[in-house]
Amino acid sequence: GAGVSQSPSNKVTEKGKDVELRCDPISGHTALYWYRQSLGQGLEFLIYFQGNSAPDKSGLPSDRFSAERTGGSVSTLTIQRTQQEDSAVYLCASSLAQYREQYFGPGTRLTVT
Amino acid sequence: AQRVTQPEKLLSVFKGAPVELKCNYSYSGSPELFWYVQYSRQRLQLLLRHISRESIKGFTADLNKGETSFHLKKPFAQEEDSAMYYCAPAFTSGTYKYIFGTGTRLKVLA
Numbered sequence: 616g617a618g619v620s621q622s623p624s625n626k627v628t629e630k631g632k633d634v635e636l637r638c639d640p641i642s643g644h645t646a647l648y649w650y651r652q653s654l655g656q657g658l659e660f661l662i663y664f665q666g667n668s669a670p671d672k673s674g675l676p677s678d679r680f681s682a683e684r685t686g687g688s689v690s691t692l693t694i695q696r697t698q699q700e701d702s703a704v705y706l707c708a709s710s711l712a713q714y715r716e717q718y719f720g721p722g723t724r725l726t727v728t
Numbered sequence: 729a730q731r732v733t734q735p736e737k738l739l740s741v742f743k744g745a746p747v748e749l750k751c752n753y754s755y756s757g758s759p760e761l762f763w764y765v766q767y768s769r770q771r772l773q774l775l776l777r778h779i780s781r782e783s784i785k786g787f788t789a790d791l792n793k794g795e796t797s798f799h800l801k802k803p804f805a806q807e808e809d810s811a812m813y814y815c816a817p818a819f820t821s822g823t824y825k826y827i828f829g830t831g832t833r834l835k836v837l838a
Contacts, residue, residue, distance in 0.1 A: 618771075648826060650826075650828070658772075660828070708772075717762075717764075718773075718774075719772040719773065720771070721771055722771075
């Protein structure tokens with residue numbers, strides 16, 4: 616079946632602009648995660664959604680970052696007033712349930728100029 | 729706070745040599761333990777999960793609760809093992825539940 620998909624694959628934006636990144640998880644996966652992958656920094660957890668529960672936002676670096684998941688499926692990560700330090704690859708993953716294997720999307724490479 | 733450490737950013741070994749990728753974590757409980765791998769121009773994917781106790785592509789990982797380590801091992805490295813490897817314990821309590829290590833780049837030399 617189809618894996619996790621993300622769009623766009625690449626996004627170049629000017630400092631100060633808002634961006635939206637989209638994630639389509641695997642159908643039936645109740646858990647959805649967003650991570651940020653920066654050069655030399657590994658994967659940084661951002662936010663986690665599980666079913667209808669309140670999301671775990673403990674990893675969001677600032678209030679410029681927000682995410683929502685509509686209908687328990689598609690998720691959108693929004694970064695407002697982008698800064699150059701936001702430049703990174705943003706990865707989405709989904710899993711059948713919490714603490715199970717995560718399936719990753721191809722990522723969105725964000726470049727803030 | 730929970731933490732995971734992969735001390736080596738880069739590990740180079742010759743083909744046929746044994747390889748050990750180190751992972752240490754700090755957590756008072758029992759985490760679910762995973763190793764993920766990212767080959768060049770491919771997605772991050774699961775390599776193995778501790779609970780399944782299986783060997784994938786010749787790799788195994790043993791949990792040492794006393795040392796809180798989950799090192800990844802392979803007796804004979806192959807060139808196709810060259811990739812980025814991430815240790816990822818999933819902590820079932822506490823603030824930082826979904827932590828990935830900073831990764832170790834493995835280069836297997838011919």
